[in-house]
Amino acid sequence: MIRLVEVGPRDGLQNEKKVLSVAAKVSFIDALSKTGLKEIEAGAFVSPKAIPQMAGSEEVFRQINRAKGVVYSALVPNETGFDRALACKADKIAVFTAASETFNKKNINASISESLERFRPVVRRAKASMLPVRGYVSTAFHCPYEGPIEPRKVLPVLLELLELGVDELSIGDTIGKAAPREVRRLLDTVLKKIPKALIFLHFHDTYGMAVANALTAYEDYGITGFDASAGGLGGCPYAPGASGNVATEDLLYALQASGATLPADPRAVAHAAQTLRRHIDRPLASRLSSFAS
């Protein structure tokens, strides 16, 4: 069974220019909750000044209709964010760092090890509250500043996150430049040390290779954990107009065509994404969305 983490309401929307109303986000999440998807990243408890799109996350968490069996998670950068997540009864939290020092510095103004230290009390408190924790590692293949990132630089960051106590890892191709052979190189290194059940791959479709990468991971390595955004939400801040996260419906469709069992029907996800259509200034970026509209 594919373990699909729907990141559209967080990673997807966060990269959309237009700030959506709480009501629009709630309708989107509620529609996703009915598709069969088992986990939805519903918001981020970050600084509203830094990321205006996530400012309403408290309200979003309070207003959504929580479906039985669905995990609603939130991104948390520090202890203040964790307090907010706890107050909103998030089911799970996620911390985030990068495999590239330069990217981490520019993105969250901390070195990789500083960011890990910052997460230590957060992870400890999450554990004490029985909340599972996900650890994101972005720029795990390419960095917009440093270029290609070697697998041997990625592995220690993943291992340190596991040491901190995170329950799963999301390995991100933040700028969408990875090709299948780079996915194989990284997995060849990572799977020597880390069980594949702990791994989620997080592909962006900036250059159109996300589905090829995911199928390589699924078919050649048996990876079943993937992140995706319904409707292919989100852009790339380094390339205006470029597409963002791989579309959940397209990824699910390709995995099903490759023999995988799915948590949700791709067409149902494409329909759920349609709730956003009038709130987003451009057509949705998924292939299946043209069948849903």
Add this chain to the structure above:
Amino acid sequence: MIRLVEVGPRDGLQNEKKVLSVAAKVSFIDALSKTGLKEIEAGAFVSPKAIPQMAGSEEVFRQINRAKGVVYSALVPNETGFDRALACKADKIAVFTAASETFNKKNINASISESLERFRPVVRRAKASMLPVRGYVSTAFHCPYEGPIEPRKVLPVLLELLELGVDELSIGDTIGKAAPREVRRLLDTVLKKIPKALIFLHFHDTYGMAVANALTAYEDYGITGFDASAGGLGGCPYAPGASGNVATEDLLYALQASGATLPADPRAVAHAAQTLRRHIDRPLASRLSSFAS
């Protein structure tokens, strides 16, 4: 070296609703000619009533600036079409049939063997005129009427085309439903009998799997022949709004990222496709087009 046949001016435009002027097509082809691409399917000598978009093919062939080293080919359904292609000095012709009887019947009102008989004199005359011939086999994976097509049904059609004397084969996933494992199944069957140098794969990106399919063929089988449309032109007549041929620039980008040597820079192709932007009612469907605009 990747052998890329640019089919945008024919297969791509043929599936676009809006009929373009001869001038728009000529600008498009002339822009493509400067990218390094070695073969451009510039038109079709079919009935203008059946396919209005191809009505101006004579004029297109007369008005384009032929670049040295570039082959300008044309689709030809019968001897009348061949006469027109010859009059316009097409460098190469293409005949077309399908692996699905039902599709062929609905598409060109002939059984597969009837269509092959119809091509016999065309291929003979092309050979006499020293023109190379390509043979298209559409619905080689899925048929909109018959569903999945077994590789053992595809192989005999390919072999009969070779027997007729065609120089190369283009195997098409006409409705874009194939997944990499189906590409492997078909190639496992086909490559037992046919050298891979004779094979081109023709993927549509209707469901977002075209790049994954092409990379599977390239990486796992060493296939280097592919068809694609600059700008991701063309829709799918069975799914209004859906995307068409895989975009040349996206396919080239992914092949390059996978280690292949290219005939043309993907960004140059994306720029060439921009010449069509004001003639097409929707944004171009390629990932790289967002970087070119």
